[in-house]
Amino acid sequence: xxxxxxxxxxxxxxxxxxxxxxxxxxxxxxxxxxxxxxxxxxxxxxxxxxxxxxxxxxxxxxxxxxxxxxxxxxxxxxxxxxxxxxxxxxxxxxxxxxxxxxxxx
Numbered sequence: 001x002x003x004x005x006x007x008x009x010x011x012x013x014x015x016x017x018x019x020x021x022x023x024x025x026x027x028x029x030x031x032x033x034x035x036x037x038x039x040x041x042x043x044x045x046x047x048x049x050x051x052x053x054x055x056x057x058x059x060x061x062x063x064x065x066x067x068x069x070x071x072x073x074x075x076x077x078x079x080x081x082x083x084x085x086x087x088x089x090x091x092x093x094x095x096x097x098x099x100x101x102x103x104x105x
Contacts, residue, residue, distance in 0.1 A: 003078065007078045010077060010078045011046045011055065011078040011079050012045050012046040014059075014074065014076055014077065014078060014079055015044055015046060015055075015059065015062065016044070018063070018073045018074050018076075019044065019062060021066050021071065021073060022062045022065040022066050024062070024065060026040050026044055027040075029061065033054070033057055033058065033061065039054065043055055043058050044058060055079070056079070059076070059079045060095070063076070
């Protein structure tokens with residue numbers, strides 16, 4: 001399963017919108033997921049070198065953080081729950097850890 005150019009761009013916008021809603025910094029994402037700053041940056045922008053497993057980990061972390069705060073995430077139009085089920089057939093997706101640091105204000 002791979003995304004075309006338009007889907008990749010839309011997925012990047014989805015992650016950016018939900019990163020803002022979650023109130024998490026890229027540094028917190030990197031620390032929580034044990035990513036290097038470079039790996040986190042590439043994943044957050046859904047760049048060409050981003051590992052799909054990493055993209056799903058970020059998506060799931062953001063979704064859980066937002067829902068855990070009692071809010072609704074911005075719509076996931078590419079990185080949907082249905083797409084996650086399909087991705088799990090291709091990749092060894094994992095459940096991300098929860099954020100241990102309070103979101104940035």
